[in-house]
Amino acid sequence: xxxxxxxxxxxxxxxxxxxxxxxxxxxxxxxxxxxxxxxxxxxxxxxxxxxxxxxxxxxxxxxxxxxxxxxxxxxxxxxxxxxxxxxxxxxxxxxxxxxxxxxxxxxxxxxxxxxxxxxxxxxxxxxxxxxxxxxxxxxxxxxxxxxxxxxxxxxxxxxxxxxxxxxxxxxxxxxxxxxxxxxxxxxxxxxxxxxxxxxxxxxxxxxxxxxxxxxxxxxxxxxxxxxxxxxxxxxxxxxxxxxxxxxxxxxxxxxxxxxxxxxxxxxxxxxxxxxxxxxxxxxxxxxxxxxxxxxxxxxxxxxxxxxxxxxxxxxxxxxxxxxxxxxxxx
Amino acid sequence: xxxxxxxxxxxxxxxxxxxxxxxxxxxxxxxxxxxxxxxxxxxxxxxxxxxxxxxxxxxxxxxxxxxxxxxxxxxxxxxxxxxxxxxxxxxxxxxxxxxxxxxxxxxxxxxxxxxxxxxxxxxxxxxxxxxxxxxxxxxxxxxxxxxxxxxxxxxxxxxxxxxxxxxxxxxxxxxxxxxxxxxxxxxxxxxxxxxxxxxxxxxxxxxxxxxxxxxxxxxxxxxxxxxxxxxxxxxxxxxxxxxxxxxxxxxxxxxxxxxxxxxxxxxxxxxxxxxxxxxxxxxxxxxxxxxxxxxxxxxxxxxxxxxxxxxxxxxxxxxxxxxxxxxxxx
Numbered sequence: 001x002x003x004x005x006x007x008x009x010x011x012x013x014x015x016x017x018x019x020x021x022x023x024x025x026x027x028x029x030x031x032x033x034x035x036x037x038x039x040x041x042x043x044x045x046x047x048x049x050x051x052x053x054x055x056x057x058x059x060x061x062x063x064x065x066x067x068x069x070x071x072x073x074x075x076x077x078x079x080x081x082x083x084x085x086x087x088x089x090x091x092x093x094x095x096x097x098x099x100x101x102x103x104x105x106x107x108x109x110x111x112x113x114x115x116x117x118x119x120x121x122x123x124x125x126x127x128x129x130x131x132x133x134x135x136x137x138x139x140x141x142x143x144x145x146x147x148x149x150x151x152x153x154x155x156x157x158x159x160x161x162x163x164x165x166x167x168x169x170x171x172x173x174x175x176x177x178x179x180x181x182x183x184x185x186x187x188x189x190x191x192x193x194x195x196x197x198x199x200x201x202x203x204x205x206x207x208x209x210x211x212x213x214x215x216x217x218x219x220x221x222x223x224x225x226x227x228x229x230x231x232x233x234x235x236x237x238x239x240x241x242x243x244x245x246x247x248x249x250x251x252x253x254x255x256x257x258x259x260x261x262x263x264x265x266x267x268x269x270x271x272x273x274x275x276x277x278x279x280x281x282x283x284x285x286x287x288x289x290x291x292x293x294x295x296x297x298x299x300x301x302x303x304x305x306x307x308x309x310x311x312x313x314x315x316x317x318x319x320x321x322x323x324x325x326x327x328x329x330x
Numbered sequence: 331x332x333x334x335x336x337x338x339x340x341x342x343x344x345x346x347x348x349x350x351x352x353x354x355x356x357x358x359x360x361x362x363x364x365x366x367x368x369x370x371x372x373x374x375x376x377x378x379x380x381x382x383x384x385x386x387x388x389x390x391x392x393x394x395x396x397x398x399x400x401x402x403x404x405x406x407x408x409x410x411x412x413x414x415x416x417x418x419x420x421x422x423x424x425x426x427x428x429x430x431x432x433x434x435x436x437x438x439x440x441x442x443x444x445x446x447x448x449x450x451x452x453x454x455x456x457x458x459x460x461x462x463x464x465x466x467x468x469x470x471x472x473x474x475x476x477x478x479x480x481x482x483x484x485x486x487x488x489x490x491x492x493x494x495x496x497x498x499x500x501x502x503x504x505x506x507x508x509x510x511x512x513x514x515x516x517x518x519x520x521x522x523x524x525x526x527x528x529x530x531x532x533x534x535x536x537x538x539x540x541x542x543x544x545x546x547x548x549x550x551x552x553x554x555x556x557x558x559x560x561x562x563x564x565x566x567x568x569x570x571x572x573x574x575x576x577x578x579x580x581x582x583x584x585x586x587x588x589x590x591x592x593x594x595x596x597x598x599x600x601x602x603x604x605x606x607x608x609x610x611x612x613x614x615x616x617x618x619x620x621x622x623x624x625x626x627x628x629x630x631x632x633x634x635x636x637x638x639x640x641x642x643x644x645x646x647x648x649x650x651x652x653x654x655x656x657x658x659x660x
Contacts, residue, residue, distance in 0.1 A: 011370065011586075040341065078410045078586055079410065080408045080409065080410065080448055080449035081447065081448065081449040083519070086516070104513075104514075107514075110510075110514075112514055112516050113516065113519050114445075114516040114517055114519070115444075115445040115446065115447065115517060115518075115519060116445065117411065117445065117583065118410055118411065118448065119410035119411040119585065119586030119589065120583045120584070120586075129482070130582070131482070131483055131582070135582070151658065151659060152459070152461070152523075152656060152658060153461055153656070153657075153658025153659075154658065154659075155658075158659075174582060177582070180440075182515045183434075184434075184437075184440075184442055185512045185515060185517070186416070186442050186443065186444040186517050186518070187444055187445060187515070187516050187517015187518065188445075188516070188517065189413070189443050189444070189445060189579070190578070190581045190582045191582075193482075193582040193583035194583055248520070249519070251520045252460070252461070252465070252504060252507070252520045252521075252523040253447065253450045253523035253524055254450070255449065256341075256408055256449030256450075259449065326482060326483070327483075328481065328482060328483025328484065328485075329481060329483075329484075329488075
């Protein structure tokens, strides 16, 4: 099934079930007001939502309305846990190569994960508001999963059972703030401001055979100002699958229901189908030409991120955002 | 006023108002079910809670009950944002000195903050469950503040207005997992499992003159197995006050109401009154004797953390936790 959270003037929005074509939706307040409430009680609530989804699909549902993706908030507009991996190690290797740094051998066996800002999630069509263009504004196209409660010390085998929903996201990065933050060794903070979600999240069964080994085996298409920057396949070169990322995240403590685990920038070795962020484009230019020629994003730039199934239909709807200048109050 | 969240078999617990002596409490569901709900609407809800607090203080409140700190959950049992500073730079300097590393000069002007696990908060008397003693279990005694909504780009001057509540916390660290995580440059993750809160949080006015310049000018007392490890004054050597930490955290994006900002391990230069974590004790031993003789915590160890006002009364109640062995399910 497909689910979305739509704006209703509350911080948490309203949960709706959306049909497969992303054209019709139905409010489900009587089953669950929010996606967080649903994931808190997934075993009892998911079957009820599935039933509504089937009615929506076969045309027997009443009180449906036209689904408007511009009204979508992030799937969980404020969440309790957002951990983003860097599971496509080929991307990390490329970034290191561009600055003549070695990739530690352990990066191929020990997942990289950083803790992100789970209170800074925005909707698929919300503006990316940034104060300063000089901060090096970049998009990062990723796949993410949403879990139910994960016990501490979960095995990789058992971790996969806790994947309840799949999302695609734009993890906005401020590239020029990253070197200083990384040098302090405390991880990303100011350099990771906003993360946006595509209009809907889906249960794994919606992906059919494209969901296997807890990876999504489909291209993720990133388009900047109407030009495709990349469409790497998210199922190729994912060194750590989602089950492995979850087991890593839960090594020393449990994860709360509604935890969101990201894949990191999707990338394929050699980047034959382009890239999922401008940083990678620039690294390829540096390796080839000695310097980067593609700039980071500017105010007014439009980024679209989408994933289509094998018959060409949009699975999650489209992230479609514009970078806007933000002026803090004095 | 003083507020606590008590266990009621829900994930978010129940908000109660507690009297100054921490002996009596009153349920306030009709005003606000949870502390998160209160902080979401602080301007309208805080005055109502204050009124109940006054009734509790002057003995005119009905339906009071004996406050039992063992029933306390974390103030916000699952929160949307937990950012922990390292504001006592003298502590960072000491840790670096013990490993013969230089402290970058910028550490005195550019705050260190890491993103913590806001879905892994536990109560004042909850066990610290850890799978492996060899991970180097340590406590870290800290002060923290809870904010309402903070706009992006807030100035230091305006940031202080967003401090609504003050807490003391135990930010449990797994010291032997830290070097590998820091070398990966993505910040702490597995090395920061659980964070516990003292039984109550308080509004700044409860601290009287001890709250000034957005610092708490009182000793924070840490006791391990009935032996005082340290009682450094939290108002001394705090290089960055809470307003500065909040402004740093909100530089590139807004912070959601209920954001929790920590001070990092409280420390005074030269550690004349001891330390707020075992790592500092061990660093002092290394500098003095060439090696550390104090071990990290073992299963069965008891850690108590408390802060008393100028007349010797406990402000927040006591963090009183035991380290317990945890066995993951197979």
